[in-house]
Amino acid sequence: MMGNKKKLIVVVGPTAVGKTAMAIQLARHFNTEILSADSRQFYTEMSIGTAKPSEEELGLAKHHFINSHSIVTEYSAGDYERDALTLLEKLFEHHDYVIMVGGSGLFVRAVCEGLDDLPRAPAEVREQLNRLHEEEGIGVLQEKLRSLDPVYYESADIQNPQRVIRALEVIEATGLPFSSFHRRIHEKRSFDVLTIGLNMDRARLYERINQRVDGMMAQGLLAEVKALQDFRNKPALLTVGYAELFAYLDGEIALDEAIDRIKQNSRRYAKRQITWFKKYGNTEWFAPAEWEQVVRFAEKK
Structure with missing residues (x-):
């Protein structure tokens, strides 16, 4: 590895593009561990609608910040920044590389750059x-x-x-x-950050999103949402995949319309994720299958 600094490889990109698979391949290649930066995968009670890694995937590489909190506990980007930096300090004692993966831009930025202390409104x-x-x-x-x-x-x-x-x-x-x-002077970190963006043809991505939503419904997303009705006003549940099904359970829309809205809102969210990460930092873009190219890029830096 060139230089003395440790490397945090951050895998970002739109929902359903294949970030989990890339992160696992990189973790196995570098014999290291993964931090999830998905703001909803922290919560134990939310699994299907958040597209958490499967048990098999979790077994392929050590993951952190998945099922780490209960929905009754709100977990902010500032909380994540503090906890992730503490964990990274420990992991870098034994690893030259650590992988972070997720589509939540605010949580990624919290760790890589730090967040401003935002004023509190009355x-x-x-x-x-x-x-x-x-x-x-x-x-x-x-x-x-x-x-x-x-x-x-x-x-x-x-x-x-x-x-x-x-x-x-x-x-x-x-x-x-x-x-x-938004912070103009970034916090100095003790490690280097390599941001890897994954993207693909828009039509293909949207088809993957639609298929993922159908898969979630087949896996029991509606039952998961029903079980969370007592917590429906929690911020994590005011999001795509949950809000639409709460509207169905309230009798506001038909189930078919709720599913269509999940697909539409997921596609819109993916578009915004791409916009965010294209403007963010020095992101290097790859196709989801190009993990060997990503390894070469990381090892040269």
């Missing part, structure tokens, strides 16, 4: 925004965000009410765009 601002979401839906909040901060709107996961409301809170509290708080 409680009444949050309550007002939550009430607006409950009464008029997420579309109104999305339009508000697009008007007030088009820069953040372009890369944000706008299907996630928690993210939209948090951004609007900061804007209301400070009068400044949420995007203006």
Whole structure:
């Protein structure tokens, strides 16, 4: 390995592109371990809808931050930054390379760059925004965000009410765009970061997403959602794959429409993930099957 610094290989890209398979191949090649940076795979109770690695996949390489928390405990990007950096310090004592994988851009950035301490809005601002979401839906909040901060709107996961409301809170509290708080001076890390982006032809990716959703329904996603109804207002459950099925269970839409909406919202989310990671850092892009090229790239750096 060139230089003395340890290397964190971060595998990013849109949902369903094949990040898990790439991370496992890299972990096995470098005889190392994997940190998940998927903001929903932390939760034990959410498995099918979050596309967690299978038991077989988990057995192929040691994974961290999967099934690490209960849905009753909210786990922020700041919490993840603290815990992941502590773990990385231990792992780098025994490994030259560690793999991190996930599509949650905020959690990836927390570890690689650090997060700004965002100002807290008054409680009444949050309550007002939550009430607006409950009464008029997420579309109104999305339009508000697009008007007030088009820069953040372009890369944000706008299907996630928690993210939209948090951004609007900061804007209301400070009068400044949420995007203006993104850290301009990155935290110095004791390791180097190599960001590997995976992508493929858009039509093929969308077909994989549709097939994944059908597979989740066949595996019992609806039963998983039913079992989580008591926690439906938790931020992690206000997301794609769960919110649509709660709407079905409430009698608002038919099941077929709920499934179509999951597919549509997943495709939209994938598009935003690609936008985020294309703008993020020095991401090197590869096809999902090019793991040997990724290894060569990592070993040369």
